[in-house]
Amino acid sequence: MLGSFAVLRKQSLLGDAISHAALPGIAISFLITGAKDSHTLLLGALVSGLIGTFWIRGIITKTHLKSDTALGLILSLFFGFGMLLLTFIQKQPNANQAGLDKYLFGQAATLVESDVWMMAIVTGICLFVLLLFWKEFKILLFDKDYAKTLGFNTKLIDILITSFIVLAIVLGLQTVGVVLMSAMLLAPAAAARQWTNSLATMVVLAAIFGAFSGVFGTAISASQNNLSTGPVIVLVAAVFVLISFIFSPSRGLLFKQIRFIKNRRDLELHKTLAFMYHIAESHADITHPHEIKILNGFQGYTKGTLKKLVEKNYVTLKGSTWSLTNEGFESALNLYNQLSKNDE
């Protein structure tokens, strides 16, 4: 859901950076508290995720670096630091350490009821804020400078959106893990973008895709032994993306190709008919037969088009000759008039 905003801001990699940036937070909060309950750890993740995000923003605004450079820098820096801390923790004689690496790839099995409740509540809050500031979010995404001239505090809206993206990512960490979280954020949004041209529909669709990937993914991983849930969920989401890329009616590859071919065929047909029309025109009797051979010099002409023209009853064939029917002549005349009208 919130992924829609990340995708539309062309900040898709931000999710990746945030989730990686959350890792040291998890490790540090474990080191400090020694606790292993997910709430404490996720709080640490939230804090370090936010720090990472605002560093990225700082780097982008204060230096000449491009945003992808800043993202990559922070991502690897935080992730490296997090891994360092993790190995450090693993060397410690502490029986509690065992669960931490779960956050790398996530494990839905570690979720307990209170985690699920927390997710539900935070999702509810996100939804509420989203509905409340819908208009503000939309205008910021589309045209930031303009939003500023209208008197909106764009920085505030920006921080609000970013914070919620961070929150959503941190919550997903437990299930999908640091490495794959960004896919969970972006895949449903990317898939949803293919199906709709309305922001509202896109956000709803993304939420549905996300939820379905979660449910299917969990179901598949539960029915097969020992398949870890996170990767399966991400794969299901990826399937959604793939299907959307290929089959979406307006933006999908398949229909684009079909439309392209159909258009080409139609044009070929029209052109051939027009060519025949010009030949037929020179005779007093329009249905006068002509050799098929003369058509061979014409680019768009194929046996297929001729067959189609016969099917449409525009042309009749007799031996090696063709002749235009009255119907075909009129249709060609209409086309001709239409074309010259469009030219005006």
Add this chain to the structure above:
Amino acid sequence: MKQNIAVQVDDLTVAYNYKPVLWDIDLEIPEGVLMAIVGPNGAGKSTLIKSILGILKPIAGSVRIYGKSYEKQRSLVAYVPQKGSVDWDFPTTALDVVTMGTYGSLGWIKRPRQKQKKAALEALEKVGMLAFKSRQISQLSGGQQQRIFLARALVQDAAIYFMDEPFQGVDATTEIAIINILKELRKAGKTVIVVHHDLQTVPEYFDWVTFLNVKKIATGPVRDIFNDDNLTKTYGINYKVSIQE
């Protein structure tokens, strides 16, 4: 003749990094003029508009809109950004974009209602785009997109309009449509300030002009100051423009 000053700029200096983009700009724009800002690339034309509108933070200087600070007079000012500044593949419709013009008067949280939608539809009609109201914005031509932007500013019903290259990349029909709307705005007593590139059309379209190249070269009525001398000073080369009388 004593005219109200719509926009007053004093000592405005703006810099990106080390290099000043605008240097000590003093500018008075009288109410009710249709003014072109002309100058070579990198002269700071867009920067001037953005600084007046508070999008960019100047290093020094002040801007007054009808004698008061811009923050207080925001509702009097509308802005048409450069068309290329937004992502036109954004999932939204023409009507939706135009409705954004009402967001400022709505303020936070409140949603556009019937009244705002009606205003947006009227603006779409003014720019001749009513038939395209439900069209996805990526499926509009460059000229149509520009008209949508113009409609969005019209909805704001402002006193002063700032436009950043509204004629860039539009066809002749759209250009005429836009200039007609601008002239109508002037007739209604509004002040319109346009970043403009095509020097040939300045005398035909505008009655006021500002020459800008980091510093202000000249500002005043087109018939008085739009001459080879100022053009040469602004563009550095011997630029000759024939002015049809």
